[in-house]
Amino acid sequence: MRLKDCHSFSDFRELARRRLPSPIFNYIDGAADDESTYDRNTKSFEDCDLVPSVLRGVENIDMSVEILGQKLEMPIYCSPTALQRVFHHDGENAVAAAADKYGTLFGVSSLGTVSLSEVRKQYSGPQCYQFYFHKDRELNQVMLENAKNAKVDVMMLTVDTITGGNRERDLKTGFSIPFKLSLSGITQFAIKPMWALNYLTHKKFSLPQLDDHVDMSDGPISIGRYFTEMLDPCLNWDDVAKMVEYWDGQFCLKGVMSVEDAKKAVDIGCTGIVISNHGGRQLDGSRSPFDQLSEIVDAVGDDIDVIMDSGIQRGTHVLKALSMGAKAVGGGRFYLFALAAAGQHGVERALELMKSEIERDMRLMGVSSVSELNRENLRFR
Numbered sequence: 001m002r003l004k005d006c007h008s009f010s011d012f013r014e015l016a017r018r019r020l021p022s023p024i025f026n027y028i029d030g031a032a033d034d035e036s037t038y039d040r041n042t043k044s045f046e047d048c049d050l051v052p053s054v055l056r057g058v059e060n061i062d063m064s065v066e067i068l069g070q071k072l073e074m075p076i077y078c079s080p081t082a083l084q085r086v087f088h089h090d091g092e093n094a095v096a097a098a099a100d101k102y103g104t105l106f107g108v109s110s111l112g113t114v115s116l117s118e119v120r121k122q123y124s125g126p127q128c129y130q131f132y133f134h135k136d137r138e139l140n141q142v143m144l145e146n147a148k149n150a151k152v153d154v155m156m157l158t159v160d161t162i163t164g165g166n167r168e169r170d171l172k173t174g175f176s177i178p179f180k181l182s183l184s185g186i187t188q189f190a191i192k193p194m195w196a197l198n199y200l201t202h203k204k205f206s207l208p209q210l211d212d213h214v215d216m217s218d219g220p221i222s223i224g225r226y227f228t229e230m231l232d233p234c235l236n237w238d239d240v241a242k243m244v245e246y247w248d249g250q251f252c253l254k255g256v257m258s259v260e261d262a263k264k265a266v267d268i269g270c271t272g273i274v275i276s277n278h279g280g281r282q283l284d285g286s287r288s289p290f291d292q293l294s295e296i297v298d299a300v301g302d303d304i305d306v307i308m309d310s311g312i313q314r315g316t317h318v319l320k321a322l323s324m325g326a327k328a329v330g331g332g333r334f335y336l337f338a339l340a341a342a343g344q345h346g347v348e349r350a351l352e353l354m355k356s357e358i359e360r361d362m363r364l365m366g367v368s369s370v371s372e373l374n375r376e377n378l379r380f381r
């Protein structure tokens with residue numbers, strides 16, 4: 001199987017599975033506890049159907065959207081995700097380059113393996129910085145200043161990780177950071193020699209956003225332990241209000257799920273929220289963002305940019321979310337499997353396929369601009 005054989009999310013997933021050592025594949029593919037929320041995220045789109053209109057003379061398609069003060073050429077962006085150089089040696093650089101080419105938003109994670117200022121300097125497209133709020137307040141201040149100095153367009157604070165989700169696949173495989181080729185996993189890595197060779201012959205693993213401040217000399221820890229031990233469980237609305245004031249620009253909360261919290265985000269001056277359950281990786285049993293979207297849009301849709309992520313695999317999922325009132329959507333695994341499968345070319349292909357799906361689906365729906373999508377073209381079963 002090669003990149004040209006990938007036509008859908010499941011093809012990219014399969015190619016990534018074949019190319020990655022299993023602990024790494026399972027880190028991307030896995031979620032919390034029984035993974036029921038992960039499962040529901042995509043299934044929630046099947047509870048409603050699109051109702052197309054015909055004979056509308058749809059010639060030119062404009063799928064661009066504006067969120068958080070940024071114009072995106074397509075209504076889906078690459079959600080910030082951790083550790084990308086572990087998945088492919090070009091990591092964040094590959095994703096940033098592909099997102100830049102397709103004119104969409106990309107975000108460096110606090111757990112990114114490339115420095116945000118390096119990425120900002122290289123690509124001019126819209127970029128956000130995904131912030132994890134650490135117990136170490138000095139580190140938080142440095143991270144905020146670095147992001148300001150780097151001139152990232154949007155601050156995106158993740159608020160659903162004050163403790164680690166129970167990622168049982170990682171517990172079984174021993175996946176940890178800093179990422180090391182452990183002796184116990186060595187057979188797995190030996191079976192995927194191309195990945196191992198690339199990993200060992202490219203720039204050494206590092207976490208440039210954190211390296212100067214976080215002491216990991218006690219040895220590798222699981223991602224769950226990183227959240228639990230290093231992130232601040234006391235983070236509250238007052239802390240975030242201060243951050244919003246200091247940032248003084250586009251500020252988005254990622255991981256809001258309730259109407260009440262969405263209203264609070266408006267009250268403290270956030271300009272956007274991402275309704276998200278972290279791709280099912282945190283609270284298993286929590287609601288899917290698509291199921292929760294309408295009540296949040298109804299409550300705050302006129303006051304703040306309502307965005308959603310989790311479970312998006314198809315162009316039709318994007319159209320359903322936009323019809324329900326989301327201004328744009330984010331996706332994680334849809335580009336991560338493609339990154340693992342084939343680096344920048346892979347991510348470009350994932351974006352290209354998504355773009356042509358959205359374009360074809362809009363044509364079939366009889367709309368030439370995303371602003372024409374609304375709840376009238378959706379029916380629940």
Ligand SMILES: Cc1cc2nc3c(=O)[nH]c(=O)nc-3n(C[C@H](O)[C@H](O)[C@H](O)COP(=O)(O)O)c2cc1C
Nearest residue numbers: 028079080081082109158278279310311331332333
């Ligand atoms: C491997 C992986 C790593 C992730 N790392 C982060 C991260 O560092 N920060 C963050 O806010 N969200 C992170 N996420 C969550 C994504 O930003 C996004 O919310 C999620 O992937 C959306 O679900 P989807 O993968 O079904 O599209 C990660 C997700 C995955 C799959």
